[in-house]
Amino acid sequence: DQQVKQNSPSLSVQEGRISILNCDYTNSMFDYFLWYKKYPAEGPTFLISISSIKDKNEDGRFTVFLNKSAKHLSLHIVPSQPGDSAVYFCAASARSSGSARQLTFGSGTQLTVLP
Amino acid sequence: DTEVTQTPKHLVMGMTNKKSLKCEQHMGHRAMYWYKQKAKKPPELMFVYSYEKLSINESVPSRFSPECPNSSLLNLHLHALQPEDSALYLCASSQVGIEAFFGQGTRLTVV
Numbered sequence: 241d242q243q244v245k246q247n248s249p250s251l252s253v254q255e256g257r258i259s260i261l262n263c264d265y266t267n268s269m270f271d272y273f274l275w276y277k278k279y280p281a282e283g284p285t286f287l288i289s290i291s292s293i294k295d296k297n298e299d300g301r302f303t304v305f306l307n308k309s310a311k312h313l314s315l316h317i318v319p320s321q322p323g324d325s326a327v328y329f330c331a332a333s334a335r336s337s338g339s340a341r342q343l344t345f346g347s348g349t350q351l352t353v354l355p
Numbered sequence: 356d357t358e359v360t361q362t363p364k365h366l367v368m369g370m371t372n373k374k375s376l377k378c379e380q381h382m383g384h385r386a387m388y389w390y391k392q393k394a395k396k397p398p399e400l401m402f403v404y405s406y407e408k409l410s411i412n413e414s415v416p417s418r419f420s421p422e423c424p425n426s427s428l429l430n431l432h433l434h435a436l437q438p439e440d441s442a443l444y445l446c447a448s449s450q451v452g453i454e455a456f457f458g459q460g461t462r463l464t465v466v
Contacts, residue, residue, distance in 0.1 A: 282459050283445050283460045286456060286457075289453060329397055333453060340404075341453065343455055
């Protein structure tokens with residue numbers, strides 16, 4: 241049972257336009273959400289996160305929106321640049337008694353920004 | 356310094372070999388993780404160490420043996436692996452909290 245879902249395996253966007261990547265989750269215990277960017281054969285790079293008590297977090301060109309009632313979050317990148325082309329993973333985290341938090345990843349969305 | 360360093364970057368090993376993957380972080384993080392990632396799939400959690408104690412083992416076969424010698428180091432000992440164990444092995448650390456920082460990974464090929 242996938243608790244974090246990214247239903248779009250790929251997305252193509254023109255340079256300068258907005259990229260919107262979507263993510264849905266099912267576990268109500270998740271209280272923190274993160275986006276990672278990954279190039280082939282490299283480790284994921286942390287981009288931006290949001291706590292469940294917020295509905296928006298912005299960092300430069302990246303903004304994450306959280307809709308708790310819909311169990312949905314999205315990452316907006318504006319303006320999109322060719323260097324943004326990568327796989328984007330949504331991840332979620334829940335408090336865990338007695339152990340460190342662990343991340344549950346979605347399946348990823350390949351973003352291609354066309355020049 | 357937000358760096359997690361993994362060595363080696365690439366490793367080819369036979370099914371009878373014993374090898375180790377190493378991971379190091381100097382951010383003072385008290386949680387360290389091993390993930391496995393196959394092509395076009397998300398990272399899958401293997402092990403979690405919290406305060407140098409193994410806290411989560413996600414039903415990983417015993418041919419993978421983790422070790423946390425101190426708060427900065429994490430090893431993954433490999434023995435008698437199968438070709439299907441070929442993957443990108445990722446180490447990550449976090450301040451027992453939210454954002455996990457990943458290393459560049461070790462690309463492992465079992466022949």
